[in-house]
Amino acid sequence: MVTLDDIDRRILGELQRDATQSLEVLGQAVHLSRNGCWRRIRALEGAGVIKGRVTLLDPVKLGLSLCVFMMIRTNAHAPDWLEQFSRATRGMPEIIGVYRMTGDLDYLIRARVADMADYDRLYQHLIRKVPISDVSASFVMEEIKETTELPL
Template structure:
C-alpha cells in the first residue's frame, strides 16, 4: 500500500466527485498550484492508485432500466472452467461485475439490462457459453445508494 498524505486524499476525493474538473479547480480545492496538482495526479496514476477516469452514465435514460444480481453455484472448480467462465463473463457487456464469493454462493454477477427479456437473453447467452450448476437472480426494485466513490 502506498502512503498518502492529506493532500493526496483530498485530491482523490475531488477526482472521485468530478474527474472532469480543470487542474486549476482541483488545485484550488486542495490548495496546490496547477503544476503541483498535475504532478501528484501523475504520481498517483503511476502508483496504480488512479486506475482510470470515466464518465458515469444514467442507465435508465439509456434504456437499461433493470439492474440484476445473478447468484451462481457450480460443481466445477477446475482452472480450465474458471478461465472459460472468466472469459465468458468479461466478454459480455451487460455484466458489470463478477465476484468469487465465500460461503454457499460461488459467484455473484452484477448486470444491467433493458428488461426481463434482456435478462433472459443474458441468461441464455451465459449458460450457452459455460456450464453452471445453479443460477438464480434477484432484481433491483429500488436503488437506494450506488456510488463509485471510495471512503477516504
C-alpha cells in the same frame, strides 16, 4: 498499499466527485498550485492508485433500467472452468461485475439489462457458454445508494 498524505486524499476525493475539473479549480479546492496538482496526479497514476478516468452514464436513460444480481453455483472448480467462465462473462457487456465469493455462493454477477426478456437473453447466453449448476437471480426494485467513490 500506497501511503497517502492529506493533500493526496483531498485530490482523490475531488477527482472522484468530478474528474473533469481543471487543474486550476482542483488546486483551489485542495490549496495547491496547478503544477503541484499535476505532479501529484501523475504520481498517483504511476503508483496505480488512479486506474483510469471515466464518464458515468445513467443506465435508465440508456434503456438499461433493470439491475440484476445473479447468484451462481457450480460443481466445477477446476482452473479451466474458471478460465472459461471468466472469458464468457468478460465478453458480455451487460455484465458489469463478476465476483468469486465465499460461503454458499460461488460467484455473484451484477448486470444491467433493459427488461425481463433482455435478462432471459443474458441468462440463455451465459448458460450456453459455460456449464453452471444453479443460477438464481434477484432484481433491484430500488437503488438506495450507488456510488463509485471510495472512502478516503
